[in-house]
Amino acid sequence: MEVKLAKTAGFCFGVQRAVDTVYTQIEEGAFPIYTYGPIVHNETVVQELEEQGVRVLSTKEELSSLKEGTVIIRAHGVGKHIYDLLEDKGIRLVDATCPFVRKIHRIVQKEGANGRKILIIGNARHPEVEGIRGWCSTSSYVVESIEEAQNFTVDPREKLCVVSQTTFNYKKFKDMVEIISKKGYDIIVLNTICSATEERQTEARQIASQSDAMIVIGGSHSSNTQKLFEICKKECENTYHIQKLEDLDLKASQSIRCVGITAGASTPKKIIEEVQKHVGIKF
Numbered sequence: 390m391e392v393k394l395a396k397t398a399g400f401c402f403g404v405q406r407a408v409d410t411v412y413t414q415i416e417e418g419a420f421p422i423y424t425y426g427p428i429v430h431n432e433t434v435v436q437e438l439e440e441q442g443v444r445v446l447s448t449k450e451e452l453s454s455l456k457e458g459t460v461i462i463r464a465h466g467v468g469k470h471i472y473d474l475l476e477d478k479g480i481r482l483v484d485a486t487c488p489f490v491r492k493i494h495r496i497v498q499k500e501g502a503n504g505r506k507i508l509i510i511g512n513a514r515h516p517e518v519e520g521i522r523g524w525c526s527t528s529s530y531v532v533e534s535i536e537e538a539q540n541f542t543v544d545p546r547e548k549l550c551v552v553s554q555t556t557f558n559y560k561k562f563k564d565m566v567e568i569i570s571k572k573g574y575d576i577i578v579l580n581t582i583c584s585a586t587e588e589r590q591t592e593a594r595q596i597a598s599q600s601d602a603m604i605v606i607g608g609s610h611s612s613n614t615q616k617l618f619e620i621c622k623k624e625c626e627n628t629y630h631i632q633k634l635e636d637l638d639l640k641a642s643q644s645i646r647c648v649g650i651t652a653g654a655s656t657p658k659k660i661i662e663e664v665q666k667h668v669g670i671k672f
Contacts, residue, residue: 403487468523511554600649607653614653
């Protein structure tokens with residue numbers, strides 16, 4: 390049986406940079422070390438860092454109670470008020486925000502100053518989107534579905550700037566932009582989906598279309614992993630989303646001649662290799 394592993398599977402540039410940043414702080418002994426939210430959306434990575442003494446802070450109140458230490462801003466980024474809070478308290482801050490996300494912060498800050506309202510295509514509950522909204526000086530809106538795009542409406546006199554969550558489904562983004570563009574608003578559209586996301590989604594779609602079974606590896610809270618699963622499921626009904634090898638329940642079948650494997654941007658290489666090796670041996 391053939392096993393196809395996506396070349397783009399695993400850590401993207403932004404995630405690798407964020408994880409490396411935390412380990413650098415550990416090596417330099419900058420304790421106590423905290424991350425504001427999990428540094429990336431992968432439970433294995435977070436657990437390994439916790440074993441090294443890195444504590445995850447989940448709320449603004451926890452940040453406010455700090456008196457010392459180093460706070461590392463997660464790859465997903467945060468709003469401007471978090472930077473201001475840490476600066477006011479004199480807490481050392483290390484910024485591991487993905488550069489692609491930081492670029493969006495600068496865009497919405499600039500366009501807001503120019504009087505444009507910000508429309509973000511993405512998941513309003515995702516920390517990246519929450520962080521982007523935290524840099525908007527004007528009103529901001531979030532739409533995630535085709536239906537929400539169709540129902541979206543603001544005052545016709547408003548000027549809009551449209552951006553996207555970096556891990557959003559590229560095809561869906563284009564479809565939603567087309568819908569919004571037909572509403573007649575004065576808009577500028579900036580495709581802020583990162584290139585690594587586009588490449589990963591394109592490759593996953595291709596492999597899934599050629600496979601009898603598809604395995605998508607990544608954290609349960611990982612947005613880009615969920616998007617990969619949705620894309621692969623459309624191409625290959627027999628698609629599995631797992632976090633680690635122990636979650637895999639792939640039944641041996643004579644009808645399975647090719648298994649495809651891809652992984653989210655925050656999935657460690659060793660987990661991908663474990664799954665690939667297991668599938669290769671079992672079948």
